[in-house]
Amino acid sequence: MNEKLMMFKELTEAKGISGNEKEAREVMKKYISPYATEVFTDNLGSLIAKKVGQEDGPKVMVAGHLDEIGLMITRIDKNGFLYFQTIGGWWSQVMLAQRVTVCTEKGDLVGVIGSKPPHIMPAAARTKPYEIKDMFIDIGATSKEEAESFGVRPGDSVVPYFEFQPMKNEKLLLAKAWDNRIGCAIAIEVLKQLEDVDHPNVVYGVGTVQEEVGLRGAKTSTHMIEPAIGFAVDTGIAGDTPGISPTDADSKIGEGPQIIIYDASMVSHKGLRDFVLKTAEDNEIPYQYASIAAGGTDSGSIHLTANGVPALSIGIATRYIHSHAGIIHEDDFDHAVKLIVEVIKQLDKDTVHEITYD
Secondary structure (H helix, E strand, C coil), X not given: CCHHHHHHHHHHHCCCECXXXXXHHHHHHHHHHHHCCXXXXXXXXXXXXXXXXXXXXXXXXXXEECCECEEEXXXXXXXXXXXXXXXXXXXXXXXXXXXXXXXXXXXXXXXXXXXXXXXXCCHHHHCCCCCHHHCEEECCCCCHXXXXXXXXXXXXXXXXXXXXXXXXXXXXXXXXXXXXXXXXXXXXXXXXXXXXXXXXXXXXXXXXXXXXXXXXXXXXXHHHHXXXXXEEEEEEECCCCCCCXXXXXXXXXXXXXXXXXXXXXXXXXXXXXXXXXXXXXXXXXXXXXXEECCCCCCHHHHCXXXXXXXXXXXXXXXXXXXXXXXXXXXXXXXXXXXXXXXXXXXXXXXXXXXXXXX
16 A cells, blocks of 8 residues: 555544544644644644745645544443434434444444334334434443443544445545545645745645534634635535436546535635636646535635635545545545645735735
8 A cells, every 4th residue: 555545544544523633633743744844733623734935925724624524422321322412414324233433531442323123113114214313322331330331421422433445446445534534635745745846835734623513623723824815625525426416416536626616605716716727727637616505614714714815615526425435536636636736836925916806
């Protein structure tokens, strides 16, 4: 496994639901630190890696979010079964019988999401989706006391379990938490590719926290950085599987990064969007347009900081997001990195002023 795939493996297999991103943050820090002038965190826990090109140049923020969707233990019943609160957006039909990791003060526990079996349900109930409130986690405990002796307590994180795996077509990569460890990987690789490049600005590669519960870490990290330009790099919907029409989503994995023209948290900045599109075309970098009617990205917080920050979200088309496993195409990662690097090379003071005010 080459260095890039090892980075993907370590990032995606790290456990880090919203509010408990430390393990994922440490992996990102390991990979980004060699290419940064300085690495620090804000008070909420977002990782910020600063790379100085021109000391007094405009600040450019490239942010992926560290957190993944997961669960939080809310109570333990008398028989040792665990009940939970969802953290981030879950669809009930992707949850049942899935393996999870319960993160306790005494170490990780294997669990499985359980429910009442359909054999004993009324016929009408078997035709309906099972409600999340009726699900529980089985860790093999026989009582509340035994579960507590394992180290379980309310507030503990529960993380989907899935191992990183390239598929038979090795360009297609299967893993949990692409949403949004792929954005963190892009921030790392952008700083890496700028290592020996003269660029007219100060670049910040950021791993934000708590995106899945309200774009929260992007608020604090952007406030700390005060960027002139902001990019959020996230996953987007892939519309190339059965049952999805072009009116639902028309992006395809492997056909380039998505330029998000609209999502529920922001309208993309036209000046910045046009500049990125021209850069892509000048450098023959493939791209796709996408809009997200429901759901936001960190750009939603970035662009509202202080007196406003021109911001754009760039997506990586991903199959099966917000489930235990997703699929991306490696070429989309490479093209997204190349596009952002080429844009950064041109973001001097005059260009940023033109983007912002013309």
